[in-house]
Amino acid sequence: MREGLTARPKRLPAWLLYDEAGSRLFDAITELPEYYLTRTERGILSAHAAEMMAQAAAGARLRVVELGAGSADKTRLLLKAAVERQGTVLYEPVDVSASALEAARERIEREIDGVTVTPRVMDYTHGAGSRLHLGPVDCRERRLVVYIGSSIGNFEPHQAAKLLRRVRAGLRTGDGLLLGVDLAKEDSILLAAYDDAAGVTAAFNRNLLVRLNRELDAEFEPEAFAHCALWNAERSRIEMHLRSRGAQRVHVGALGLTVDFSAGESIHTENSYKYRPGQAEALLAEAGFRTEATWTDARGWFAVCLGRAV
Numbered sequence: 542m543r544e545g546l547t548a549r550p551k552r553l554p555a556w557l558l559y560d561e562a563g564s565r566l567f568d569a570i571t572e573l574p575e576y577y578l579t580r581t582e583r584g585i586l587s588a589h590a591a592e593m594m595a596q597a598a599a600g601a602r603l604r605v606v607e608l609g610a611g612s613a614d615k616t617r618l619l620l621k622a623a624v625e626r627q628g629t630v631l632y633e634p635v636d637v638s639a640s641a642l643e644a645a646r647e648r649i650e651r652e653i654d655g656v657t658v659t660p661r662v663m664d665y666t667h668g669a670g671s672r673l674h675l676g677p678v679d680c681r682e683r684r685l686v687v688y689i690g691s692s693i694g695n696f697e698p699h700q701a702a703k704l705l706r707r708v709r710a711g712l713r714t715g716d717g718l719l720l721g722v723d724l725a726k727e728d729s730i731l732l733a734a735y736d737d738a739a740g741v742t743a744a745f746n747r748n749l750l751v752r753l754n755r756e757l758d759a760e761f762e763p764e765a766f767a768h769c770a771l772w773n774a775e776r777s778r779i780e781m782h783l784r785s786r787g788a789q790r791v792h793v794g795a796l797g798l799t800v801d802f803s804a805g806e807s808i809h810t811e812n813s814y815k816y817r818p819g820q821a822e823a824l825l826a827e828a829g830f831r832t833e834a835t836w837t838d839a840r841g842w843f844a845v846c847l848g849r850a851v
């Protein structure tokens with residue numbers, strides 16, 4: 542935090558957005574009319590789940606791992622398709638939140654017969670080592686890692702490549718990766734999705750300051766910062782910032798730090814990369830996956846790619 546608040550321009554890591562209140566606000570974002578991502582991806586999964594599972598299985602039994610599973614809402618479509626194909630399926634959701642995993646386990650086992658859930662509490666983004674430890678797998682099974690929701694878009698391109706290489710290193714040749722990416726599109730659609738009329742995304746962004754006040758004894762006045770979403774066309778990303786409405790000085794007690802803001806100065810809080818045609822496939826190739834299929838919606842706003850570990 543000290544590094545980010547004393548940097549020029551100022552920045553804070555996006556993971557800070559997801560405390561309990563932030564996670565609730567993010568869930569609310571996924572339901573907003575402007576936030577097309579969740580419903581578009583759900584539409585793609587719902588239309589193609591059976592085909593996705595058949596292609597990923599390639600004649601074997603599948604075991605499904607999900608990174609950043611959260612409530613695993615959309616994944617249920619895939620699990621249902623897997624159960625229809627092979628009768629039963631083992632589902633291994635990975636998330637940092639034990640409570641979210643437990644809720645997902647309870648709901649999935651109650652609602653879908655044939656799914657056994659074995660949750661893993663793990664921070665897959667910061668794990669030590671060069672490979673993701675996914676545990677042993679039956680030699681007659683193939684693993685399918687599901688990484689959907691455009692979460693990969695919140696990583697810088699080099700970090701995204703590194704993460705997928707770690708995933709690949711944890712898999713065997715022939716295993717699969719199902720990756721959901723948001724695609725570049727008209728600015729007005731992107732900007733509305735990250736600056737909604739009801740102000741939910743603004744509250745989500747400002748909640749980061751509320752968290753710093755609580756956890757680091759900081760004295761931010763959240764309303765003294767404006768939520769700002771920008772489209773950076775050159776880098777193909779939406780940026781979220783908190784822009785100081787005026788000149789102000791903020792004390793951060795736990796750091797013994799005083800931070801000065803000039804009017805209009807901002808803290809960069811998140812990037813959300815939007816992929817151009819062929820970029821997701823290139824990222825997969827760089828990480829050791831051959832793209833076998835890419836499914837999109839009719840408007841071409843979102844894509845789900847199936848990569849095969851080679």
Ligand code: AVI
Pocket residue numbers: 570578690691692694695734735742811812813
């Ligand atoms: C979690 N992630 C995919 C969201 C996104 O769209 O980049 C986070 C988010 N930030 C603002 N709105 C949603």
